[in-house]
Amino acid sequence: MAVFAHMQEFVQAYAENIADVLGLDVTMLDENGVRISGTGYYRDLVGEPAPDGSFFRMILKTGQPGMIYDMKKNEAECMSCKFLHQCKELATIGFPVFKRNKPVGVIGIIGFSAEQKDKMIRNSDKLIRFLHHMSTLLENKIISLDSACQIQEETVPQRAVSFDSIVGKDSGLREVIVKAKKVVNSISTVLIRGESGTGKELLARAIHYESSRRGYPFIAVNCAAIPENLLESELFGYEGGAFTGAKREGNVGKFELAHRGTIFLDEIGDLPLSLQPKLLRVLQERSVDRIGGKQSIPIDVRVIAATNKNLEKMVENGSFREDLYYRINVIPLYTKPLRECRGDIHLYLHFFLEKYCKLLGRPPLRIEPQLEQWLVGYDWPGNIRQLENAVEYMVNMAESEVIGPEELPDYLLPPENRQPTSGSGGLEQMVSLYEKSVLQRYLLSEKYQNDKALIADELRISLSTLYRKLEKYKIG
Missing domain, CATH: 3.40.50.300 (P-loop containing nucleotide triphosphate hydrolases)
Structure with missing residues (x-):
């Protein structure tokens, strides 16, 4: 598989960011001469091979950077390109991307307009130094991903699951x-x-x-x-x-x-x-x-x-x-979602809590009972993966041996004073969201210790009404 196969989105975003900064178009080829990213005219050619005999293929072959100041003068570097007469480029700079001293790609800056061409000529030295730096960053990224893939390939066969x-x-x-x-x-x-x-x-x-x-x-x-x-x-x-x-x-x-x-x-x-x-x-x-x-x-x-x-x-x-x-x-x-087997949420919470305490070198931690009860009542749209991420976050954030609501990820539990935002639905939905957040806040508060009679009294509603609302929102 191509060196860049696992970083397609990254290299496209990389090209777009460079283009935004420089005001010039950017494209990249992989080790097979296939275009893996591009802006402007080359955006629609991603996935297509660069023409045989083209300037960038020459850079890929020789491992030497280069610049063409005027494509229309049919410089020697372009003479063998079969699309020479259809080429829309006015000027171009190309720099090889290496992987441990072997060329595995090319990153290039293109000028399609007279203004871009003039800008490239005036700043050619700076642009070549810039591409050199970008090439080094890409090489580091490739080697880093290679190491991660090698570790994964070495460990996957050992991940025997019963x-x-x-x-x-x-x-x-x-x-x-x-x-x-x-x-x-x-x-x-x-x-x-x-x-x-x-x-x-x-x-x-x-x-x-x-x-x-x-x-x-x-x-x-x-x-x-x-x-x-x-x-x-x-x-x-x-x-x-x-x-x-x-x-x-x-x-x-x-x-x-x-x-x-x-x-x-x-x-x-x-x-x-x-x-x-x-x-x-x-x-x-x-x-x-x-x-x-x-x-x-x-x-x-x-x-x-x-x-x-x-x-x-x-x-x-x-x-x-x-x-x-x-x-x-x-x-x-x-496989069932967590909301259909809430009894397992306790198991997963304690399993991941122990796992991440060991991985992160933390002493044993426990979750505040009221918070754990709320976590069991949460719907977990991302299921086990989301729950594991939440526990990992809480273990990182914990400041004492007891994890409380203040350690929850922001996206998981609305802050105490958060109100439904405009545009989140009709009035009925906004009121329901607010009502649910109020009930959650009272249930998690140490002041009320999950005392539903005390909560009902504080909210000036009957106990039966409170239970009905808790059932409606699947909390408590």
């Missing part, structure tokens, strides 16, 4: 684990359905590591995180020379890497429609065809997919193939 190690195995996740245990050694495709943050990948890992495939790879692919133009080669691989910029030796896809093990296709609902027939064929034929390949490669892979989307509705509107839907939905498993 059903017994899953928090909530005896309560909220009990039913789904009972079903999952029955199919650990099946060849049938599993589809795990559930909201984001409900532990779908954790369940998939447990199925793999409890199965006879445990000694072979567990390969996780997030179908939503990989750019569409890279996803096909990432999943199925390619032969050398299959397309412009392809590695000479070709590339092994994730399905081949998962041979005799398990491939986990997360966010399967985000798989581009154009790739769905190829995935369907892989599932039916148990073989893959590399891009540019001349023969099918047999594979023995257990497929587990996951999604938080309504695939049935996607089938209806034509964004997900019906035949693929039936092929992956052989064994559906459902």
Whole structure:
């Protein structure tokens, strides 16, 4: 995979920020000569290879920076470019991006107008020094990501997960684990359905590591995180020379890497429609065809997919193939959101509290009882992932051995004096939001110690009215 494949958004934002600062257009190529970011005219060409023989490809090959002061004079650097006469550039500066002394990309500044061209010529020395600095920052970013990926690749095989190690195995996740245990050694495709943050990948890992495939790879692919133009080669691989910029030796896809093990296709609902027939064929034929390949490669892979989307509705509107839907939905498993298994919130709170006290070198902490009760009543739209982030934040912020409301992340609990903002809905909704925040404030206050009779008296409402409101807002 290309050096910049995991930082597409970063390099585009990088280019846009530079363009804003300099008032000039910016573009970047990866080590294969493919444009990975661009502003102005080049924004619409991201994902396309730069022309053979172009100035930037020469920089990529030689590792030497350069500048062309006047593209219209057909300078020697441009003579071999097949798009020489269609070129819209008036002036350009290019600087190689290195990775441990090897050119892996090019970052360039372009002038498309006479004003931009004049600005570049007047400030050429400064701009080349600036690009040198930017190139160094990019190299540091690449090496940093490489190190993180290497650590992840080294640790993932050790992340053996058993059903017994899953928090909530005896309560909220009990039913789904009972079903999952029955199919650990099946060849049938599993589809795990559930909201984001409900532990779908954790369940998939447990199925793999409890199965006879445990000694072979567990390969996780997030179908939503990989750019569409890279996803096909990432999943199925390619032969050398299959397309412009392809590695000479070709590339092994994730399905081949998962041979005799398990491939986990997360966010399967985000798989581009154009790739769905190829995935369907892989599932039916148990073989893959590399891009540019001349023969099918047999594979023995257990497929587990996951999604938080309504695939049935996607089938209806034509964004997900019906035949693929039936092929992956052989064994559906459902993970519940936290709001449907509130009894597990206590378990997760204490599990993550202990985890982050150890990781952050803090002495054992506990959560104030009234706050814990409120946390159990919170709906947790981000589910387990959001709850874990909240606990990590609170452990970082704690100033004593007892975590109180003041340690909550701002987004989680409205401040005591916060009122609903305008534009948040109609009057009825605004009043409800305010009423809920008032009740939460009283329940969390040490003064009232969760004494509902005292709270009702203070609010000048009957106790039965208070209970009715608490039930309405699912708090207390």
